Amino acid sequence: MLRPDGQLQEEKVFKDPVHRYIHVRDELIWELIGTREFQRLRRIRQLGTTYLTFHGAEHTRFNHSLGVYEIMRRMVENLEKKMTWEKDERLVCLAAALLHDVGHGPFSHSFEKVFQTDHEEWTSRIIMGDTEVNKVLRRMGEDFPARVADVIGKTYENKLIVSLISSQIDADRMDYLLRDAFYTGVSYGQFDMERILRVMRPQEDQAVFKHSGMHAVEDYIMSRYQMYWQVYFHPVTRSAEVILSKILHRAKELLADGYEFQQTPHHFQSLFESTMTLEEYIRLDEYIIFYYFQAWELENDPILSDLCRRFMDRHLFKYVECDPSEQMIIWPELQELFRKIGVDPEYYLVIDSSSDLPYDFYRPGEKDERMPIHLLMPNGSLRELSRESDIVESISGKKRTDHKLYFPMDLLLDQQEHGEEKRRILTLLHQQEG
Template sequence: MTYNIQKLPREKVFRDPIHNYIHVQHKVILDLINTREFQRLRRVKQLGTSSFTFQGAEHSRFTHCMGVYEITRLICDNFKRNYPSQSPNDGLWDDNERIVALCAALLHDLGHGPYSHAFEHIFNTDHEQWTQTIITSPETEINQVLRQVSPEFPEKVASVIAKTYKNAQVVQMISSQIDADRMDYLLRDAYFTGTKYGMFDLTRILRVMRPYQGGIAFDANGMHAVEDYVLSRFQMYQQVYFHPVSRGMEVVLTKLLRRAKDLYEHNQMNGFEMPSLLVPFFENTVTTEDYLSLDDGILNTYFTLWLGYPDEILKDLSYRFLNRKPFKSAQYTEESEYKLPELANIVEAAGFDKSYYTSTNTSYDLPYDVYNPREHKSRTQIEIMQNDGSLIELSTLSTLVNALTGKNLGDERFYFPKAMLQEHPDDIFSEEYIKFQKHIYNDMII
């Protein structure tokens, strides 16, 4: 379908530490950036609790979405220059798809809630589903801007997020094992955390990307750049995203939100500052407007108010989160897992409610996998295009990628208050501390 898209009189650029300039040429993109729903992403951190471990990681979902847009724009430019469609269904790039791809790239994280994953876990929200809802709800500014392209355009953009859009090339630009989303967050997160694990040759990868009938493939002479990307992603997950201290802060946040929810459900927040913006989440009556009213700052404000709340657990967990007092952790295995209930009981005997002061946290990632037709979840494998046009799946060519293929890598940790490891417990519970430490140091990895 051909859209009548208005170009800006003069290209607008946004300075960016990763891409130098982010180029905006279409009025609809600039209008989307200026909506209240998109501006809200400035107030949601990209890496959530990771900023407690990597102090530079203060970047937002806003900057990431802008970066994903820019990478998608570069892909479209490459495809238009080098692989323009000559006839219907020839498997090459139809540049009429550009505006759908650009809008989906820009808006792909629109539905993230405050502190993302901990919030989703407690309130059972799905950021991808909320992204689609915000895009398709007539009440949002985003929807009104998209409808100016065409009445059905919001649904088309939402279908890219849902991975049901008819053009597989557009879907794979935004969501696949090597896409604009992942490429931007690896480079951006590496930059802001001060690590080098996520660095790879973006310019080379963009150069060797090419469309084909089934989606997007990569030229054989660029295979090593793709291989390096997969390894960079693996390293970032193991060294940054799964960092035990960041997870310790996420456990504190999860328990804090859980305590607030439990107090509300038992009518124990009466007579104190009511967290009115959280009430719809406590009552499971969330509207789109309710969802959009929350960001990291709103939660932090409530946590600050709760420092004066009479409930000791809510007060203590708020203090721990605001002042970076993460839970400690010990790595456990199948062999030591049976110890966890006993350890939790010891923590409770030492004066901590085990429901709020102990937790298990499992973080595993699949660095690379090949398509399995028996799986219900769709997965796109990385295809390397040979000189004769044939496609070969990446792990069959790369020994390094093959070593990671199909392997869930990560760890399982038991979280508990740091006080349980104090060296010289001198209170009446000292026996419990000593017993706890004996089990931890003998059976687990601190």
């Protein structure tokens, strides 16, 4: 049972390279950290395949989730000096921050694309289902798990709490920018979080920021912009994601065709069949995926074997910039040429697109509408950030998209067979580079 005041006898502290220390004083938070579902996050990388580009990017969803909790703890501590709320609202904030990523699967977003799953749905199932997390949360009340799930699902009635964990400037984004910059060794993600927290002020539906802190918020927006294009959308990382996706697609196709695997994917075959149970999902992590990829290097199917070997040994696809409208003109010819040289274009010729909207003003009624960042002016009025900041205004509402064509250059440089076709392919690819 929880103590009457809900506090630990002695504060627990995690040493953290980003925030220096992560402080845990609430027994609820300490017990949530100890659950099997939360400990599972130690076995899921925060940045998926980015470790193949930036070798330091080995940090996990566990690291990040603790970091989001710590920022939220400090946010709440600061906001409580300027407002009052029920004690359990504070715990709803902290629990939601800690558990917001508990439903992520191996390689996160790459897995989601292949299996058409949503980590937020799995997060809700873990919080609401027959899990250790649910048992701990229910000690705060039978409705407490649902309240935490509603915050993460952005349906909680207190919109201020939702904005602290899910908005254009929130605890989640602040931690992953600082943490990902630290572990990848880049400087783009750095910004003055201390200043942002000091100028944060609570409003009814969201936190706003004193006008005097505008430049710290500008720096945050630009850091996010740079991190997406220099780290998150790095072309080498995307090459690894392409191969990862194609491995899973190939395994799914082979299962559907009745192929007899030497190493059948028992641990996640139900995911291919859309029948995975909550317990099966909780047992799934990147260690298991790596086991199968290594085993599949020895499979009789040449495509699955080759793709797994490429991923495990980092023999990735090369790429050229491409314009999708122009690419469609030569696409049929490229596909046919690949078939002639014995290379399946379904798995070895891939257009990958990435896009980002670094900041957006309010567009009511539009899909995925975003609440803008507001500045609290000296006279007490609110002004949307891009109305005051020329820097932010210059990128507001502007979606940037990048397209690249990925292919196995090593197969094209082998001139022993199909020399004429391979030279034609290289010519077409060179034309794409301009």
